[in-house]
Amino acid sequence: MSATQFFPLVDVAGDAYERGRQHGRAVPERIAAGAMLYRAQLSHRGLDSATIDTLARSMVPQIQAFDETYLEEMRGIADGAGTTLEDILTINCRTEMLYGFARMQDDTMRHEEMEDGDCTGLVVLPRRSATGRLIHAHNWDWRQECGDTCIVLRIRSKNGPDILSFTEAGALARHGLNSNGMSLTGNAMSCHKDFQNGPGAPVVLLRRRLLEATNLAHAMRAVYGAQRYCSSNMILAQSSADDGCGISLEAAPDEVYPMLPQADVLVHANHWLSPVALIRLKDPGLAARPDSLYRQHRVETALRAIEGRGVSWDDIRSILADDFGYPDGVLRSPKPGDFSSISATVATTLMDAANGVMWVARKPYEGREFQEYAL
Template sequence: MGTDSFPLIDLSGSAHERGRQYGAAVPERVARSIALYRSQMQRRGLNRDEQYRLARAFQQTISAYSEAYFEEMRGIAEGATCTLEDIIMINCRTEMMFGYERLGDAAPANASDENDGCTGIVVLPEAARDGRLLHAHNWDWREECVDTGVVLRIRNDQGPDVLTFAEAGALARHGFNSAGVAITGNFLMCERDYREPGEAPLALLRRKLLDSHNLAAAMSQVFNKTRLCSNNLMLSHAEGEAVDLECAPDEVFWITPEDGLLVHANHWVSPIAQGKLRDLGLRGNPDSIYRQRRVVAALRAKLGRIGIDDLQQALFDEFGKPDSVLRSPKPVSFDSISATVVTTIMDPAQKKMWLARQPYLSRSFVEYTL
């Protein structure tokens, strides 16, 4: 594949064997992921010994959540010739970077520095030009991730096959499966975050949703597990259904599409959530308010005839640049650079995903299929 693409890795076999194949296929990308989060945590005052101590503290949580995922992570470490602690750090990076004051004795983290944007869209068949559900997303995070991203095509004997974009070394980020379930995730924050240990680390939860046989099974995973921190999950199904789950650590608030359209940025939208929680994420991401409004307005004007080109136009909106739907690189806390790493458009019924790497520079999409 060319410079605008992410490596596609085919995985099959046991959990450990899939992990070994994964790590061995892209050891240099896994090493970049490790270097990124080692650096991010060092800038927060955590040396390598403290990082490994925190990673080991997650081992029991991961094993209790899914022994198969723990074995897959062991395999990744073996294949990439790194430590298991390094792979845990990649998969639990949000919890470790922003919640470490609850996991150890280090100085408190300033969670207001998360600066993880993201704008997600689901278009139901009745609103789409071709009569098929479309699910799209901008992932805004650290600029370095343009060189750590991978696409995993997982052949699974115990569940549906999966096509997912992920940071190298992580089990999943967003994607869809052969049963028609698709997911994306967005950053959220409230005052309940990082107070109690959670049962489901976010990267593993996303993989669990992609391993689900149907939409109800995926939703059940969210409603029946707690989290260390908030996040937003957009779930859809190829046959024409979708739901947005705004997840506080201990409670879930749901939103359904209106007129065949579901859009979510980085603030709490559910009126019940707004009444019960304090939206702390808007301190760092106030642009979320107009990002959401602009995407909704652009797509509502085309209800019934929304196509992939319309999703591209909405997700490439640069009003307020760099604090726009399409985020150009900008400095954020801890000497980091935030940007839209990848724009994703999925047609789960056709089992196709299109990814535009570094879309602020090149708006060229590469197709991946399950």
């Protein structure tokens, strides 16, 4: 298989601006394609170029309030790629920009038109793992074009753990692991409180902060302490050579609902699981992605069915390739999405954070060839 069929590895180091500049210089074509993709998605919803730029700039105060260095890194990415800061802001804040515009238009857009992808994540604790180490894995279902706009970003840090993140080119993070054994995956969620209480931290930036965490408690405090603009689920784990722990945090804008592993397994798709959340929240997005219900069930059932031995990486690859309900399976094959887009599983990611290793398959509906990346 040729290298072009895998995601490129981008190495960065130095201060925030320098890291960004190295990132931008390494993959300018992918950054340009990503910015073009989201500008097109926004324009299909009636936004002209000037409005997109205005919305992008409106995110600057929220980013500065959350972490000024993240804005400096975005400036570096823009300069390195030879593009505008507005393009980089759009890549990192497209969800908030899109929903924010909908709020300005008195909620005229349907929830399914603002969907941020259908994903399935899982953790298997060391006691259930064939290797004796924690398994963390994820399917990212989003725009098919992102198979050509993503990278694996390796960040060398002077002031914290090194990071290995699968992300969109130009974005600060999506999911990944760090040199302290922390790992993160995130799934889209929705509730009736989203975008009701003013601006908050963009989801991409919150994920980056979690990947910078020194330990699981630090990461959890970051979620609980963040001002959140919209709902999301974050599966966090910390691994060592022979131990590990994982937790799922269902984060609404105003409250966090934790879910711990059951029988040493944790699975999350795109709907609320916490009994308390189910009582308190309405989920307007579930009608757009009802397959979340059976994706959750099928992954849980498949993991429970493995008895008498540990869960292997081959088991995980097979479970995340389940295409029951084609094309709306755990593995999503390309299908029409909103506004002429194509929805698909962009990547399957497997993480052994204790060893600092990640395996990623690009467009896994075409074939399950995994490339290894390591800290």
